[in-house]
Amino acid sequence: MSTLKTDAIENGGAAVNFPANLKAGNGYAEREYYDQTTEPTGVTDGAIWWNDSDETLKMYIDGEWYEVSASPPPTNLGDRGVFGGGQSDNTIQYITISTTGNASDFGDLPTSNGYRGACSNGARGLFAGGATGPYLTDIAYITFSSLSNSVDFGDLTVGRRGLAGCSNGTIGAFGGGSDGSPLNTIDYVTIATTGNAADFGDLTAARDFVAGVADTTYGLWAGGTSASSNIIDYVTIATTGNATDFGDLTVGRQDLAGCSNMVRGLFGGGYKDGVGTEGTIDYVTIATPGNAADFGDLTVVRSWLGSTANNTRGVWGGGFGASNQNIIDYVTIATTGNAVDFGDLVNNPRGPAACSGD
DSSP states (O other): OOOOOOSOOOBTTBOOOOOSSBOOTTTTOOBOEEEESSOOOSOOTTOEEEETTTTEEEEEETTEEEEEOOOOOOOOOOSEEEEEEETTEEEEEEEETTSOOOOEEEEEOSSOOOOOEEEEOSSEEEEEOOOSSSOOOEEEEEETTSOSOOEEEEEOSSOOBSOEEEESSSEEEEEOOBSSSBOOEEEEEETTSOSOOEEEEEOSSOOSSOEEEEOSSEEEEEOOTTTTOOEEEEEETTSOOOOEEEEEOSSOOBSOEEEESSSEEEEEOOEETTTEEOOEEEEEETTSOSOOEEEEEOSSOOBSOEEEEOSSEEEEEOOBSSSBOOEEEEEETTSOOOOEEEEEOSSOOSSOEEEEEO
16 A cells, blocks of 8 residues: 655646546545536536536436525625614614715604614614603614615514614514613514514613624624623524623723624723723624624714624714714724724714614
8 A cells, every 4th residue: 555645736836637536535535526518427426517508506416416506694784884863863874884975864763762772684774762751662664775764663572772783684682771770671573574572581681771783693782881881691593582691891881882794793982980981892703702802992982872884894973972973983894903984974963773784
């Protein structure tokens, strides 16, 4: 028996072409691959054929060619970022996240209330709760592709403000908030179907003015009141139940805002008791429980702001620093660093909610 060991194989510095059947190692792996317009013959089970004539991928199984198809995972992301409401404000405004520039008017929410929670499935954006007086149960929705006023969706199980929304692309969940006292409530809806929310479970601790992010599996809520919490909780969005501890923020704070690219979750801004307004941006890998790490800083320290994202950028808009702010700033989510100026909102909302879609 002969043994060949090598670190590299080259043909004059160029790639080496192997036959369609490539065998390697003890219990070798064999794969046949064909890229042609005519049906391959004399093949074995597991062979792959890219059909150039109709651009389909097929696999040979038990004497037949079967087309291979794949569906992308659901996503709540899009390039149209929308900011809704604010204290004494019912304005909905939008930006194109992949470019920079000032926001434009989208339409109106039904009432002039801030401190809502928002989420989306990529087609619809939901805005829930809020208050500057009574604590609202209202859930309103927009269709991202149509500039218009919001439409009634249904009601939360408990009227409250300072809640945060997140979504796996199908289910929208709203966690935390206050009806005069901090709550641990988590509600959920199916975003594609109007109707009232149902009880999902509870956060690990009652708190309001939290931030929410999600991927296709987990929903996270971070920060909040209760001595400027550093708590990050998570749930499996497809399965109702109580939240579990995920880790801690680098700085405990409330009135922050979160966004994600379905891989990383970012939490920006906020207010820390006894210290003041924060410009901190933290990040986590949503699929991996653990403490947050420092990402960078916002262009201007502020709290009560809104945040949204597409697959590449995270954006924060509005908020309160020394005064109400119309600032929009952004980061590239995959690379840590400080935020950069994006443009301005059409007004100065304090406590807007934000989401994105197509």
